[in-house]
Amino acid sequence: MKLAMIGVGYVGLVTGACFAQTGHEVICMDIDSKKIEGLRKNEIEIPIYEPGLKDYVKLNVAAGRLSFTTDLNQAVSQSQVIFICVGTPSREDGSADLRYVYEVARSVGQTMQEYKIVVDKSTVPVGTAARVRQLIAKELARRGTNLTFDVVSNPEFLREGSAIDDFMRPDRIVVGVESPEAERIMQELYKPWTDGKFELFVMEVPSAEMTKYAANSFLATKISFINEIANLCALTGANIKSVQKGMGSDKRIGPHFLYPGLGYGGSCFPKDVKALVYIAQTLAYNFKILEATEIVNQAQRHRFILEITRYFQNNLEGKKLALWGLAFKPETDDIREAPSLTIIERLLEMGAELSVHDPEAMKEVQFYFRKHANRDRITYADLPEAALPKAEALIINTEWEVYKNAELNLIKSRMKNPVVFDGRNIYDPAKMREMGFTYFFVG
Numbered sequence: 080m081k082l083a084m085i086g087v088g089y090v091g092l093v094t095g096a097c098f099a100q101t102g103h104e105v106i107c108m109d110i111d112s113k114k115i116e117g118l119r120k121n122e123i124e125i126p127i128y129e130p131g132l133k134d135y136v137k138l139n140v141a142a143g144r145l146s147f148t149t150d151l152n153q154a155v156s157q158s159q160v161i162f163i164c165v166g167t168p169s170r171e172d173g174s175a176d177l178r179y180v181y182e183v184a185r186s187v188g189q190t191m192q193e194y195k196i197v198v199d200k201s202t203v204p205v206g207t208a209a210r211v212r213q214l215i216a217k218e219l220a221r222r223g224t225n226l227t228f229d230v231v232s233n234p235e236f237l238r239e240g241s242a243i244d245d246f247m248r249p250d251r252i253v254v255g256v257e258s259p260e261a262e263r264i265m266q267e268l269y270k271p272w273t274d275g276k277f278e279l280f281v282m283e284v285p286s287a288e289m290t291k292y293a294a295n296s297f298l299a300t301k302i303s304f305i306n307e308i309a310n311l312c313a314l315t316g317a318n319i320k321s322v323q324k325g326m327g328s329d330k331r332i333g334p335h336f337l338y339p340g341l342g343y344g345g346s347c348f349p350k351d352v353k354a355l356v357y358i359a360q361t362l363a364y365n366f367k368i369l370e371a372t373e374i375v376n377q378a379q380r381h382r383f384i385l386e387i388t389r390y391f392q393n394n395l396e397g398k399k400l401a402l403w404g405l406a407f408k409p410e411t412d413d414i415r416e417a418p419s420l421t422i423i424e425r426l427l428e429m430g431a432e433l434s435v436h437d438p439e440a441m442k443e444v445q446f447y448f449r450k451h452a453n454r455d456r457i458t459y460a461d462l463p464e465a466a467l468p469k470a471e472a473l474i475i476n477t478e479w480e481v482y483k484n485a486e487l488n489l490i491k492s493r494m495k496n497p498v499v500f501d502g503r504n505i506y507d508p509a510k511m512r513e514m515g516f517t518y519f520f521v522g
């Protein structure tokens with residue numbers, strides 16, 4: 080089948096490469112010409128860090144099944160199914176900013192010459208597909224044509240860091256359709272998956288749109304819940320690691336997303352939680368659990384900062400601190416809404432000097448702080464251990480494997496003082512104490 084991905088970010092590029100891998104012919108379009116130029120080079124430049132993605136892209140470009148363009152007209156005209164994969168960031172009031180989705184819808188209406196299926200893959204509130212339909216219809220009416228088209232909702236559940244695997248081996252595929260023809264084409268598109276016994280749920284369009292928000296909001300709530308339990312463990316003397324095990328082994332609860340820490344970040348949970356709270360508010364419904372989820376999430380990173388500043392008796396002026404982990408989670412270079420950014424800003428504000436490391440997200444953080452008044456007080460270490468000399472404390476923000484497996488003796492010998500603030504609970508508290516560390520963790 081001939082497909083177009085509009086928007087070549089985490090979702091568009093992964094979706095395009097994975098569909099190509101199953102034999103579909105895919106053209107990926109983006110307005111960011113630098114991104115597209117890089118992807119079209121002989122030595123393909125992948126704009127994001129995502130394990131396994133480069134191999135998939137290379138393989139499918141070489142096989143002639145995957146191509147890139149900045150020309151929307153070309154992408155639309157040569158494709159039967161057009162996926163909208165553009166960003167839907169938060170607005171100031173928490174609502175999803177849908178302007179990029181609508182821009183694409185209008186452009187599709189202006190350029191299509193025959194029946195097309197337009198698929199919303201971006202995360203969008205209930206009613207967006209209906210609005211996309213209206214916008215396309217309006218453009219067609221303006222052109223005086225009576226071409227037919229379908230709008231489908233096919234939300235994406237991949238996780239950054241394991242996006243390829245999530246896409247190729249999904250827990251489920253959700254498709255919201257309005258017509259038998261759209262359902263038939265979506266079934267055919269996902270045949271390689273349904274043949275492989277992965278389930279495809281066909282439902283009403285609004286239900287598909289809501290499913291994505293419901294899933295993300297539930298997972299975010301699970302994280303905030305375990306963080307509250309961890310905070311209570313710290314006050315009562317219970318051991319959060321034991322509680323986590325005891326709770327997570329209950330099949331009705333499950334062990335996933337039950338890790339206490341600095342809270343969730345990234346480009347999805349924060350904005351999707353805010354968007355669902357906003358949607359509820361516009362309907363005069365008070366979604367109390369979700370409002371609390373967001374409040375707890377923000378409070379979690381501030382608790383951690385407070386613990387650090389309290390240890391230094393509110394005097395961080397000139398203190399040298401090492402920071403490990405900048406990405407919002409391991410195996411990605413994404414720093415959107417990462418707790419590390421809040422922590423760095425606050426520590427800089429208090430006069431600290433920071434030596435930071437991350438396996439993949441250093442460039443992004445350097446760019447983020449490029450205009451910050453105190454940017455000169457951040458140094459970027461090329462190896463984890465290079466951040467440690469003279470450090471009066473080590474702060475861990477992201478649970479990368481390289482930090483989990485770090486040689487604890489080496490950490491101790493390199494630092495000025497063996498003090499660790501572990502925002503992700505990656506070490507064993509008893510062992511740390513035994514080795515002479517002053518060790519703070521969540522819980």
Ligand SMILES: NC(=O)c1ccc[n+]([C@@H]2O[C@H](COP(=O)([O-])OP(=O)(O)OC[C@H]3O[C@@H](n4cnc5c(N)ncnc54)[C@H](O)[C@@H]3O)[C@@H](O)[C@H]2O)c1
Nearest residue numbers: 086087088089090109110111165166167179201202235239
């Ligand atoms: N990142 C994730 O893990 C993830 C997972 C599931 C769902 N989603 C959802 O998918 C959507 C996309 O997320 P992302 O992380 O891939 O975003 P992203 O910011 O990485 O990429 C979006 C891309 O769209 C491009 N774009 C913007 N306007 C355009 C236009 N008019 N025409 C063509 N291209 C345009 C941008 O240049 C950018 O390259 C969001 O709604 C997000 O919530 C993201």
